[in-house]
Amino acid sequence: MTLVKTLFLISDFGTSDTYVAQMKAVILSRCSCSVAIVDLTHDVKAGSIREGAFHLSVSRNCIPAGSVVLAVIDPGVGTARRGVVCEIDGAFYIGPDNGLFGLLPITRAWQLPDPQAGSSRTFHGRDVFAPACARLISDPGWVEFLEPVCRENLILTEMEIPVLVDDGLQVTIAHIDNFGNIILWLPASSEFHPSFLQLPGGRIEPVTEVETYSEHPGILFLQGSQNLMEIAVSCGSASDHLGVSTGDMITLIRERDR
Amino acid sequence: MTLVKTLFLISDFGTSDTYVAQMKAVILSRCSCSVAIVDLTHDVKAGSIREGAFHLSVSRNCIPAGSVVLAVIDPGVGTARRGVVCEIDGAFYIGPDNGLFGLLPITRAWQLPDPQAGSSRTFHGRDVFAPACARLISDPGWVEFLEPVCRENLILTEMEIPVLVDDGLQVTIAHIDNFGNIILWLPASSEFHPSFLQLPGGRIEPVTEVETYSEHPGILFLQGSQNLMEIAVSCGSASDHLGVSTGDMITLIRERDR
Amino acid sequence: MTLVKTLFLISDFGTSDTYVAQMKAVILSRCSCSVAIVDLTHDVKAGSIREGAFHLSVSRNCIPAGSVVLAVIDPGVGTARRGVVCEIDGAFYIGPDNGLFGLLPITRAWQLPDPQAGSSRTFHGRDVFAPACARLISDPGWVEFLEPVCRENLILTEMEIPVLVDDGLQVTIAHIDNFGNIILWLPASSEFHPSFLQLPGGRIEPVTEVETYSEHPGILFLQGSQNLMEIAVSCGSASDHLGVSTGDMITLIRERDR
Numbered sequence: 074m075t076l077v078k079t080l081f082l083i084s085d086f087g088t089s090d091t092y093v094a095q096m097k098a099v100i101l102s103r104c105s106c107s108v109a110i111v112d113l114t115h116d117v118k119a120g121s122i123r124e125g126a127f128h129l130s131v132s133r134n135c136i137p138a139g140s141v142v143l144a145v146i147d148p149g150v151g152t153a154r155r156g157v158v159c160e161i162d163g164a165f166y167i168g169p170d171n172g173l174f175g176l177l178p179i180t181r182a183w184q185l186p187d188p189q190a191g192s193s194r195t196f197h198g199r200d201v202f203a204p205a206c207a208r209l210i211s212d213p214g215w216v217e218f219l220e221p222v223c224r225e226n227l228i229l230t231e232m233e234i235p236v237l238v239d240d241g242l243q244v245t246i247a248h249i250d251n252f253g254n255i256i257l258w259l260p261a262s263s264e265f266h267p268s269f270l271q272l273p274g275g276r277i278e279p280v281t282e283v284e285t286y287s288e289h290p291g292i293l294f295l296q297g298s299q300n301l302m303e304i305a306v307s308c309g310s311a312s313d314h315l316g317v318s319t320g321d322m323i324t325l326i327r328e329r330d331r
Numbered sequence: 332m333t334l335v336k337t338l339f340l341i342s343d344f345g346t347s348d349t350y351v352a353q354m355k356a357v358i359l360s361r362c363s364c365s366v367a368i369v370d371l372t373h374d375v376k377a378g379s380i381r382e383g384a385f386h387l388s389v390s391r392n393c394i395p396a397g398s399v400v401l402a403v404i405d406p407g408v409g410t411a412r413r414g415v416v417c418e419i420d421g422a423f424y425i426g427p428d429n430g431l432f433g434l435l436p437i438t439r440a441w442q443l444p445d446p447q448a449g450s451s452r453t454f455h456g457r458d459v460f461a462p463a464c465a466r467l468i469s470d471p472g473w474v475e476f477l478e479p480v481c482r483e484n485l486i487l488t489e490m491e492i493p494v495l496v497d498d499g500l501q502v503t504i505a506h507i508d509n510f511g512n513i514i515l516w517l518p519a520s521s522e523f524h525p526s527f528l529q530l531p532g533g534r535i536e537p538v539t540e541v542e543t544y545s546e547h548p549g550i551l552f553l554q555g556s557q558n559l560m561e562i563a564v565s566c567g568s569a570s571d572h573l574g575v576s577t578g579d580m581i582t583l584i585r586e587r588d589r
Numbered sequence: 590m591t592l593v594k595t596l597f598l599i600s601d602f603g604t605s606d607t608y609v610a611q612m613k614a615v616i617l618s619r620c621s622c623s624v625a626i627v628d629l630t631h632d633v634k635a636g637s638i639r640e641g642a643f644h645l646s647v648s649r650n651c652i653p654a655g656s657v658v659l660a661v662i663d664p665g666v667g668t669a670r671r672g673v674v675c676e677i678d679g680a681f682y683i684g685p686d687n688g689l690f691g692l693l694p695i696t697r698a699w700q701l702p703d704p705q706a707g708s709s710r711t712f713h714g715r716d717v718f719a720p721a722c723a724r725l726i727s728d729p730g731w732v733e734f735l736e737p738v739c740r741e742n743l744i745l746t747e748m749e750i751p752v753l754v755d756d757g758l759q760v761t762i763a764h765i766d767n768f769g770n771i772i773l774w775l776p777a778s779s780e781f782h783p784s785f786l787q788l789p790g791g792r793i794e795p796v797t798e799v800e801t802y803s804e805h806p807g808i809l810f811l812q813g814s815q816n817l818m819e820i821a822v823s824c825g826s827a828s829d830h831l832g833v834s835t836g837d838m839i840t841l842i843r844e845r846d847r
Contacts, residue, residue, distance in 0.1 A: 077359075077365065079356065079359050079360075081352065081356070083349075085767075085768075086767055087767035088346070088604070088628070088630060088631075088632060089630055089632040089766075089767055090630060090644075090764075090766045090767050091599075091629045091630055091644050091647065091648045092766075092767075092814075093628075094597065094627050094628060094629045094630070094648060094651070095648060095651045097627045098595065098597070098627060098648070098651035098652060098653065099651060101593075101595050101625055101627070101653075102595075102651075102653040107365075107593065107623075109359055109368075110625075110627075111352050111355045111356060111359070111368075112346070112351075112352060113349045113352045114346060114347055114348060114349055114352070115346075116346060116347040119767070119768050119769075119826075120824060128348075128349050131349065132349045132352060132353060132356070135352070135353045135356035135357060135360075135457070136356060137356065137359075137360040148802070148803055148824065149801075149803050150801060150802065150803070151800060151801030151802070151803075151804075152801055152803055152804060193812070193813075193814040194800050194801050194812075195801065195802060195811065195812070195813055195814045195819075196813075196814030199651070199814065200814070248348075250347075250348045250350075251343075251344055251345035251347055251348050251350075251377070252343075252377050253377075284409060284452050285407075285408060285409030285410055285452050285453065286406070286408065286409070286453060287406055287407050287408070287409075287410060288409075288410060295453065296451075296452075296453070297451075297453050297454075298350075298451040298453045298454030298457065298458070303453075308378060308406065310377075335617075335623065337614065337617050337618075339610065339614070341607075346604070365623075367617055367626075369610050369613045369614060369617070369626075370604070370609075370610060371607045371610045372604055372605055372606060372607055372610070373604075374604060374605040386606075386607050389607065390607045390610060390611060390614070393610070393611045393614035393615060393618075393715070394614060395614065395617075395618040398614075506606075508605075508606045508608075509601075509602055509603035509605055509606050509608075509635070510601075510635050511635075542667060542710050543665075543666060543667030543668055543710050543711065544664070544666065544667070544711060545664055545665050545666070545667075545668055546667075546668060553711065554709075554710075554711070555709075555711050555712075556608075556709040556711045556712030556715065556716070561711075566636060566664065568635075
C-alpha cells in the first residue's frame with residue numbers, strides 16, 4: 074500500500090552538526106527511487122550502543138516491511154568492526170556490527186563490503202553505510218550479492234532480564250523518556266502486580282497500578298506504549314521524583330512479598 | 332498547485348525518544364498517497380496545552396488548505412477526553428479535544444471514533460490519531476462519515492486579552508522565542524505606541540518602537556512576524572535582559588499615561 | 590539520477606519555535622514540483638554568521654548539483670542588507686548577503702528583488718527567501734532574470750588561516766562538534782604532524798597522530814570527516830578535557846620545534 078519506501082535514521086550525532094544531513098544528502102543523491110526519511114532520534118548518548126539498541130527494539134513494531142533503517146552509533150568507526158545488513162520483520166537494518174541490532178529478532182544478516190578507497194575512517198555513516206542504504210533502497214535484491222553472516226556470529230547485546238528475588242522482582246530501568254516516565258525491562262505481558270517498589274538506595278515507595286498517566290495521584294505502575302511496563306507520576310517526572318537513571322535497578326514488591 | 336499533501340506535526344514528545352517517529356511510521360505506512368511531513372515543533376513543554384495552542388495559532392496562516400495537522404499535547408490520554416477533527420481554513424486538525432485548537436477559528440468539527448480494541452491507553456498519538464491522519468490524507472471525504480461536534484461543545488482556551496489600566500495597557504507574554512524575543516498577546520494591528528514598559532516586579536524601562544531587530548540599541552518594541560507585537564533587544568535576549576517568562580504580565584505605558 | 594530536488598535548510602531558529610516549519614510550509618505550498626527537504630541544522634548560535642559559514646563550508650561536498658540551499662542566519666533582517674542567490678558547484682544558495690556564503694567558492698551570484706509590499710521586516714526567511722526558493726526549485730532558469738552581482742561585491746567571511754610561528758603552527762578552532770571533537774581550521778591535506786599542542790593558557794600536552802577515534806588513549810590528532818584536522822579524545826569530549834571553545838587558538842608543535 075505504501076507508495077514510497079521509508080528510510081529510518083538513528084544516530085548519536087545530535088542535530089547541532091550537519092552530520093545527519095550529510096548522510097541524508099548522500100542517500101538522496103544516490104537513490105534511484107523516491108524515499109521518505111524519518112528520524113528515529115539523533116540524541117542517543119555519544120557511543121551508547123545500549124541506548125541505540127533500546128530505541129531500535131521499541132520502534133521495531135512500527136517499521137514497515139520493506140523499509141531500510143540506518144543506525145549509526147559507531148564508537149569503533151574505522152577499526153576492524155564490520156558493517157552489516159540485518160533483516161528483521163522484512164525490513165533491512167544497516168550499521169556497525171557492535172550490538173546495536175542485538176535486541177532484534179534477526180532473520181538473516183550479511184556483511185557489507187570493505188570501505189572503498191577514499192572513504193574516511195572517521196565517518197562510515199556517510200561514506201559506507203549511507204551508500205549501502207541508497208543501494209538497498211534502489212535494489213533490495215542487492216543483499217543476495219553480499220556475504221551472508223551467521224546470526225550466531227553477530228555481536229550481542231545482553232537483554233536485562235527481570236530477576237525474582239526474595240523481596241519481589243528486580244528489574245532494570247531501560248530508559249527515561251522525555252516526560253520522565255521510567256521504562257522498565259519488564260514486558261507488558263508479564264502480569265506482575267506490585268504494591269511497592271524499592272529504589273536503588275533502599276527506600277520503599279507505594280505504587281498504584283493504573284491504566285493511564287492521569288487518573289491517579291502518586292507513583293503509578295502501568296502498561297506503557299512501548300510494550301514494556303512503566304513507572305510514572307501524574308503531571309510530573311517520575312525519574313526526577315524518584316531520583317533514578319537508566320541502568321538503575323528497582324525491585325517491584327507485591328503485597329504478599331512483604 | 333501543491334503536488335503532495337502536507338502533514339504538520341506538533342507534540343510535547345521531544346526528539347530524544349522515538350515517539351514522533353513511531354507516529355510518522357504509522358502514517359506513512361497507511362497513506363495511499365504521497366505526503367510531505369513537516370514538524371512544527373516537538374519541544375512544547377510537557378502537557379502545556381496553552382503553549383501548543385499558541386504555536387498552532389501563530390502557524391495557522393502558513394498551513395495550506397488541504398493540509399492535515401496532527402497535534403498531540405495530550406496529558407489526558409486514555410481518559411474520557413475525546414479525539415476530534417477540526418476544520419480551519421480548509422485544513423484538518425486532528426488531536427485531543429482539550430483546548431489545543433481553542434485559539435483557532437474552527438469552521439466545523441467532528442468526533443473521532445472510539446479507539447479500537449488493542450490500542451494503547453497511553454499513546455493515542457500513534458494508535459488513534461495517526462491512523463485517523465492517514466485515513467484523512469488518503470480520503471478527505473472521510474470526515475463526512477464522522478459524528479459532527481458543535482463548535483460550542485469543544486473545550487476552549489481562553490485568549491489572553493490586553494486590558495486597559497490606569498497606567499497603560501496590560502498585556503500577557505504569549506511566548507519567549509529561541510532568540511529571547513518576548514512575544515505579546517497584543518495583535519500587530521493594535522496601534523498602541525508605548526514609550527515605557529513596566530515589568531512584573533514594578534520596574535519601569537524606556538522602550539523604543541522600531542521596525543527591525545537591529546536598527547537601534549536598548550529595549551525595542553516592534554511588529555513581529557507572528558502578527559503579534561514583540562519586545563526585543565538588539566543582538567541579545569530580551570527575556571534574559573528583563574527577567575521575564577511566558578505568562579508574565581507587562582504594562583505598556585504611553586508618554587501621556589505617565 | 591535524483592528523482593526529486595533537494596532543499597537544504599540552515600538557520601539559527603532552533604526547533605522550539607515554528608519558524609522553520611513556517612518557511613517549509615511556504616516553500617511546499619508554492620513549489621510546482623516535488624521537493625525533498627533536509628535540515629542541515631537549526632542550532633546555529635543566534636546571529637552567528639561565522640558558525641553558519643562553517644557548516645555550509647563543511648557540508649558543501651555533500652550538496653548535489655541542482656539542489657537549493659536556504660540559509661537564514663540573518664541578524665540584519667529588514668535593514669539595507671540585500672538578499673542573494675549564489676551558485677556553488679551547480680547548487681543554488683539563497684540567503685542574506687552578510688558573509689554566510691563567504692567561505693564557499695561562488696561561481697555566480699544574483700541579487701534578490703526587493704521584498705514585496707506586505708512582507709514582514711522581521712522574518713525574511715519566510716517572506717522573502719522561502720518564496721525565492723520555491724521559485725528557483727520550480728524554475729531554475731529564474732536566476733537569469735535576476736540582477737547579477739559581482740562576486741567581489743559580496744560580503745566576505747575571513748578564513749582563519751594557520752600561521753607558522755616559532756613554536757609551530759598556530760591554528761584556530763573552527764567548531765566543537767556534538768562529541769566534543771575539536772575541528773581545526775587546518776585542511777586535512779596540510780601534512781603537519783605535531784607531537785604536542787599548546788593550549789590558549791600556555792599548557793602543553795602531548796598528542797598522538799592516529800587514523801581513528803578509538804585506537805589509542807590520550808589526546809589524538811587525526812584527519813576528520815570534514816576535510817579538516819581534528820583533536821579528539823577516545824570515548825570522551827576533547828573540548829571538555831582541554832577546556833577550549835570555538836575561536837580559541839591552539840599551537841601545534843612538532844618534536845623538532847621544541
